[in-house]
Amino acid sequence: MIHHFAIATKNFEAAHYFYTEVMGFPLVAGVKRQAPGGGWTKHMFYDIGDGQTMALWDLRGIEGVQINADEWRSAISTGLGLPRWINHFAFNCNGGNDELEERKQRWLDNGYHVSQTDHEFIRSIYTFDPDGNLVEWTYDTRPINAEDTKYALEILVDDTPPTQPDYEGPFIRSTKPKYKPDPKPLPQAAE
Template sequence: MGYHHLALAAKDMQAIHHFYEEVMQFELVKVEVGPSPQGGWAKHFFYRMEDDSKFIAFWEMHDMPGVTDDFETNLSKAAGLPDHINHISFDVNSKAELDERRQRWQAAGYDVMEIDHNWCHSIYTKDPNDNLVEFCLTTRRFTEEDRTYALAQLSTETPTFSKPPASVTNHAANDEATTGGRAEFAALGRRDN
């Protein structure tokens, strides 16, 4: 069973639309517009990710009591957490598709971090809401050993740390790449040259 949609608030719907339709290549297929139960009104935009069963959606709110213009859209910042904790991850089917997504982000002016996690390969950038967005390719099947380790970590107070990433590469919007170093998610996003 998968999820139907993830819904997030947006401050700048035009920027969100550009990112998710033009850069991410998701298609705006539906909007619901109507009054909000607490007053005011809202638009609820749905972007199709593949077929008509998976969507990412955004709320544009108007005149809602108690909702100010300065609300925090970054999920991690709103919770007082480091940037990488709350993030949105989308799957890809091949390394070629992952590379194509990275190149598309860079061509659109976004810095990209690429990490080989030893069991999946990921690329990251920030969306206009300042949320960390990921495309991820699972590169191996999980084993019974993986499950045993995961179950043990539920209750241990002295965990055995996982193997560090095989590689971390930072790709600048202009196609420069540097390898090594730490994963610094806060600096990702669009460059306004």
Template sequence: MLIQKIHHVAYRCINAKQTVEWYLKHLGMDFVLAIAEDEVPSTKAPDPYMHVFIDAGMGNVLAFFELPNSPAMDRDHNTPAWTQHIAFEVGSMDELLATKQRLQDAGIEVIGVTDHAIFKSIYFFDPNGHRLELAFNTGTPAMMNQLNSVKWDMLNEWDRTKKAPKHAAWMHDGKGFVEA
């Protein structure tokens, strides 16, 4: 089997209508589809839900479930808030900066622009508490080749030591990429 693409990624939301409107207003993502049932099709559990689908561009779909009969949403308190996030790619640095300004003008706290060497990002939260990232790719073919050449060494070293390998420290150490 060869995976074709991600069909959709689904998260829980507090309010489906508010979520759809927020993603449309702040990120320009169109509302694609809604499905609502009183019973979960896969498990047959009696649990009414609203399942909304939002266009994330190029065939990518972000979906949300509103579950009114479930306990209030919460997050895994053993996982730092910065780790679980959805990252969306934008087409230019100007677009990234303009979106940052629009979000801030709407009262949304934004972190960044953060320079990851191969992309630049901003971070913020949606109304459900999901962390979002907008990223603009800045990596060169040489950078990507360098990262590709060390990925297995890094993974294997991490697996043995649980300490951050330094093969790609240039991404965040302030010294920058040096072409070999």
């Protein structure tokens, strides 16, 4: 079971809005401390359900001290040189398809495009957060069974290329504008 995961943001205000207003995760805790190596940070925690949290880092206090603001990338895939769909965060829709449809509409109403995919045992929708991280809402369409595990063990050792194409599903473009606050300026060094 995961307790929390934490991600850095380039524009904390945009990320905070996305995760509170668009995703619906309330802010529940925060820590503001001096950073090892100089500067300071805020570590803000959001309730993602089922007693678990995620955290956003506001690193403005270490930019210009430990890192150069123009040299780091916050997206967990493209920041590492990977295609943007590889690393992602999947959140559970305990309410099944009804909740998934509500989440999809919330994304669209807030200016986010949505793609949908039916996998073998889950149904998912995807969008990108303000930092370019792929975010997913998903639910189980059926329990994982012994056949699923048997197949997983088979493909674990099978290194031949697959013959099945990638998943296909609808892509819905939002017609609404996204909320885009200006990032806060970097703190000025004390004279």
